[in-house]
Amino acid sequence: MFREMRRDKQLLSIEDTVAVLSRCTNGVLACSGDEGYPYAVPLSYVYLNGRIYFHSAKAGHKIDAITRNPKVSFSVIDEDKIVSEKYTTHFRSVIAFGxxxxxxxxxxxxxxxxxxxxxxxxxxxxxxxxxISGCTQAHIIAIDIEHITGKEAIEFVKAKG
Structure with a gap:
């Protein structure tokens, strides 16, 4: 159902993937927005018990999109160092589907x-x-992860040996 990563040498282990999700402080939620347009929104989150959690207002574009179609993806960038002489970046990132x-x-x-x-x-x-006890104006949303991958620049792979 989910595609395998094409550059499998750059695939992070599940432990490293979880570590990235645990230490990052923001990510981008992507869902199916209004009239078929993709809707991607940056947000704060926590990774807990194998799920991604975030808060949301009880009304708005994000809740409408999730209610219409709960299938989402969520991505984080852990590192993104520009290497100007090579016209690239050294990166580490994670994408989850659920x-x-x-x-x-x-x-x-x-x-x-x-x-x-x-x-x-x-x-x-x-x-x-x-x-915690006083907040009644927000929903807490869980993403039940169905597929997750982490990827890093080949330079990071080579540095590990």
């Missing part, structure tokens, strides 16, 4: 707490807990 859904109950609380923790820095626990 189905998006609104989460409820314990899954919502756990994933929202993970989002707050990831983006709250050194804020006091009391403030974090207040944010």
């Amino acid at each position: 189905k998006a859904r609104i989460v409820e109950g314990d899954e919502r609380l756990e994933s929202f707490a993970a989002l707050v923790d990831k983006y709250s820095g050194n804020q006091p626990e009391e403030a974090k807990n207040k944010e």
